[in-house]
Amino acid sequence: MIAENIVLLVDAIPIPIIVIGQNDRIKAINGPGESIFGPHLTGRPHVSVVRQPALVSAIAKVRAQGDRQVTRYVNRDGATDIRYRVAVAAAGQDIVVTFEDQTASEEAGQMRRDFVANVSHELRTPLTALLGFIETLGGAARDDPAARDRFLEIMAHEANRMTRLVDDLLSLSRVEEDERVRPKEDVDLRALLPSVIKGLEPQAKAAEVTVALDIQVPDAMVAGDAGQLVQVFANIVENAIKYGASGKQVKVTLVGRTVDARLRAEVVEISVADQGEGIASHHIARLTERFYRVDSHRSRQVGGTGLGLAIVKHIINRHRGRMQIESEEGQGTKISVFLPTSQLS
Numbered sequence: 001m002i003a004e005n006i007v008l009l010v011d012a013i014p015i016p017i018i019v020i021g022q023n024d025r026i027k028a029i030n031g032p033g034e035s036i037f038g039p040h041l042t043g044r045p046h047v048s049v050v051r052q053p054a055l056v057s058a059i060a061k062v063r064a065q066g067d068r069q070v071t072r073y074v075n076r077d078g079a080t081d082i083r084y085r086v087a088v089a090a091a092g093q094d095i096v097v098t099f100e101d102q103t104a105s106e107e108a109g110q111m112r113r114d115f116v117a118n119v120s121h122e123l124r125t126p127l128t129a130l131l132g133f134i135e136t137l138g139g140a141a142r143d144d145p146a147a148r149d150r151f152l153e154i155m156a157h158e159a160n161r162m163t164r165l166v167d168d169l170l171s172l173s174r175v176e177e178d179e180r181v182r183p184k185e186d187v188d189l190r191a192l193l194p195s196v197i198k199g200l201e202p203q204a205k206a207a208e209v210t211v212a213l214d215i216q217v218p219d220a221m222v223a224g225d226a227g228q229l230v231q232v233f234a235n236i237v238e239n240a241i242k243y244g245a246s247g248k249q250v251k252v253t254l255v256g257r258t259v260d261a262r263l264r265a266e267v268v269e270i271s272v273a274d275q276g277e278g279i280a281s282h283h284i285a286r287l288t289e290r291f292y293r294v295d296s297h298r299s300r301q302v303g304g305t306g307l308g309l310a311i312v313k314h315i316i317n318r319h320r321g322r323m324q325i326e327s328e329e330g331q332g333t334k335i336s337v338f339l340p341t342s343q344l345s
């Protein structure tokens with residue numbers, strides 16, 4: 001092939017690529033390749049450019065034996081390392097080297113492993129407790145009715161915790177699955193919010209928190225999935241009750257309809273404000289990660305799984321909305337959800 005054609009061809013390829021000529025010098029390199037190895041490399045000996053031994057030896061092998069080799073290359077120049085899977089192949093007298101960025105798939109793999117480790121850990125703790133009590137009930141506490149009752153109560157508590165965890169895991173996998181399917185029902189938030197709050201009355205009472213609802217909009221129809229929206233607000237209001245201060249108030253406000261510049265849509269805004277201890281700013285961005293909790297011990301004590309806000313985030317994404325968390329330590333937290341209004345109304 002004529003050299004000029006090779007340059008055109010290489011430039012059209014979106015992933016980093018280098019062509020090494022018969023004289024072991026660089027014959028062509030495209031823009032993405034230059035962003036790894038630098039500019040003005042044509043004509044330079046490839047060994048002075050591609051310095052990592054694994055790649056140099058893969059190129060030498062292909063030069064000696066023809067055919068192809070696969071190896072790895074790590075670019076450590078940027079803020080984070082980029083890992084490439086590199087294919088080296090003979091093309092006539094030339095050698096073609098292509099680089100596939102593996103960072104995203106490696107990160108996804110890492111996330112999957114972390115997730116499995118987290119789930120196992122969360123399940124093991126209540127299981128260990130249960131096994132311990134079963135043993136005690138079979139032995140030392142067999143003939144002690146008072147101890148037996150107390151242990152059974154703790155066992156029920158631990159078993160409930162496992163049930164909640166499994167329920168949340170299933171919920172999470174379901175919402176992830178249909179995240180790309182647009183919800184179609186017309187949901188009236190003016191009716192949905194009071195029923196969510198009513199459902200949380202026992203918890204509010206137990207925590208000595210009053211929940212006030214202020215509806216400031218005559219019409220709040222959104223295109224949504226009613227069951228999922230109940231999940232969203234139940235999670236957020238429940239958090240406000242759990243992590244808000246006892247004896248204080250949680251305020252739920254529904255306002256609208258305004259145009260949201262970020263979403264470029266007409267929206268209603270539902271905000272839930274508590275007067276609890278608040279959240280330090282460095283935690284805020286991470287709250288929607290699975291199992292991320294500011295204080296795991298406290299969260300477990302109040303029956304949390306650490307999955308609530310992860311589920312909330314997926315549901316809101318599915319509804320093309322957004323969530324905003326504002327908090328001041330010692331003052332309280334305000335979580336706002338912006339949902340596009342239904343086209344029909």
Ligand SMILES: Nc1ncnc2c1ncn2[C@@H]1O[C@H](COP(=O)(O)OP(=O)(O)O)[C@@H](O)[C@H]1O
Pocket residue numbers: 235239240243244274276277278279287292293294295299300303304305306307308309310333
């Ligand atoms: N209103 C709030 N005030 C203070 N912290 C909160 C509030 N809402 C959420 N958080 C923090 O965010 C974490 C994650 O919330 P979530 O995903 O619902 O998990 P869970 O409620 O099961 O612990 C909580 O563990 C808590 O540390």
Ligand SMILES: [Mg+2]
Pocket residue numbers: 235238239304305306308309
């Ligand atoms: Mg929660």
